[in-house]
Amino acid sequence: MREFAGVQSRSAPRIYLPFILLLLMFTPRVDSSWWYIGALGARVICDNIPGLVNKQRQLCQRHPDLMQSIGEGAKEWIRECQHQFRHHRWNCSTLERDHTVFGRVMLRSSREAAFVYAISSAGVVYAITRECSQGELKICGCDTNRRGRTSDEEGDFDWGGCSDNINYGIKFAKAFVDARERMVKDARALMNLHNNRCGRMAVKRFMKTECKCHGVSGSCALRTCWLAMSDFRRTGDYLRKKYNTAVEVTMNQDGSGFMVADRDYKRTTKNDLVYTENSPDYCLMDRLAGSLGTAGRVCNKSSRGMDGCEVMCCGRGYDTTRVNRVSKCECKFKWCCAVECRDCEETVDVHTCKPHKKPDWLDLT
Template identity: 35%
Template sequence: MKPSLRFFLAGFLLLILQTGLCYGIKWIALSKTSLALALNQTQHCKQLEGLVVSQVQLCRSNLELMQTIIQAAREVIKTCRKTFSDMRWNCSSIELAPNYLLDLDRGTRESAFVYALSAAAISHTIARACTTGDLPGCSCGPIPDAPMKMKKSGSQANKLMHLHNSEVGRQVLKASLEMKCKCHGVSGSCSIKTCWKGLQELRDIALDLKTKYLSATKVVHRPMGTRKYLVPKDIDIRPVKETELIYLQSSPDFCMKNEKVGSHGTQDRSAWRERENPRSQYSRQCNKTSNGSDSCDLMCCGRGYNPYMDKVVERCHCKYHWCCYVTCKKCERTVERYVCK
């Protein structure tokens, strides 16, 4: 990896982890960058939302990497929303970047997941860009670490929490490497086999992190000797495990809307907001036949649910034509769906 790119990665990974004003995940606002922005001139960096001054300076010095970083931000939002689509907290507030609600602006279990996913996503996207040749000059050279700078007092615990969870995300990414092989030989024989380690899809990594989210450990910032450390709140006889997500602040149950605590709620508010679109993100669907977290009982917090009929248009009666294309017709059917009261 050429020196400028290597030091940019180190600097950018450092700066996106600044926690004083929730800088650590403000960069996800890059997902809003217009596709029409070419990002081939240094003045374009000022048009990028969510970057602090130091990050804008790094952008100017390394324009070739910014499209990859922007793609990583889009992947974080898409993957987070999909991973939690069956939960009361469905990661919808991540789209408010860089102005988050308290679910992501405090040291919650939810922010723990987003920090871990963000760290994994940026490394995943850069690695993919390197292997496909979109980032020339990549190599396996190590990225130097740097200390995290603080922006205000009293945030040491948040700093340690976000550093820890970001490292968990990168470790899950590293552990997800799987061996892939390709055979070479006459008539499909495998006389020669080429093998390499490849990345899993980001959605699979997110599912691993979701499991860690569900079993995350609440911690406190407690003196141990001459320094303070994060230790499990209820079982502080052991140190925090390097493989577990940790959080400092308890979360609400996300049943009712309360923006003061960062909860959108799961109730159907289409009656006064979006009557014509019951499928909006504000009207949470539930699964009537499920026993999991997306069940109408759990998703609706015992309030019950309302059914509605939805028209679905899908491809049907597909035919393969020699050679080589497929034609399909469009069929419409009506399905019953359910939204929380």
């Protein structure tokens, strides 16, 4: 009897192995939980952040001050995402107290997922680079590599000041953000790595030269210049345009890269966002797809764009409510140095999308 039990226990793993492999193949991946750092605030404890892979946890433990920067940066890029999509059916909405932050909508390899991965990677670069330049981090400071004399369209200048250390920001963001994707070799991991890189490079794309004049009476006979990041809105606007022109791709047979799904597409995809699955229409609530639907969303009656009631409400129609709004008006400058305004009240119509109407036969019992 014992011998039979031993044989049975040894053969059990062989029986269940194919089932386990199938389960792993068809189980959706849990998305990057490092995004949740933004919700933790000052309570960032590396062991308590769900979903971090070993390398991310090690970096977190080694550089807790950088994790604080990433947490603040997460709030900023999520706000930017919501600004860019405020007039769209999918409006970058987050789920409170959900470790995935965006819910199941990120399980689909859609252009929305492509944008979120790009803007989140850009947000890490921006936050860390800014903190380095402000002297908030022990491990990095200003970029001191640019030295000497050079020129631009306004004449000669000397490199000096405090250049933003964008290269360190990119280096750390690549190590931390990409760590999870480098553990898996599938189409989604390749897609995420590509879009992460696009986000990092988008921040560097908008580096600008700032200068200070040292001439007599404020003239610019002598100038000291340094490189600084532009406002994060420029990165958001750029990636939003890349979302509009995102390219559908498929994985190579050897799993080493992508092929563009459209054979007539001839350009390189190096700087384009890429996706592998079409997006849902986001019209109706769909828990499996992660769609919250557009019922109750405010729309613009006079617009024919994405924020228009016809598009936003998916043809379901809209309700109109009259509301009173108070705003500042008749503002005057008063010497010295204040601005005085009146509170003006106006009545406006607010249009909101109707909910989906169930077919009559569903109400029959």
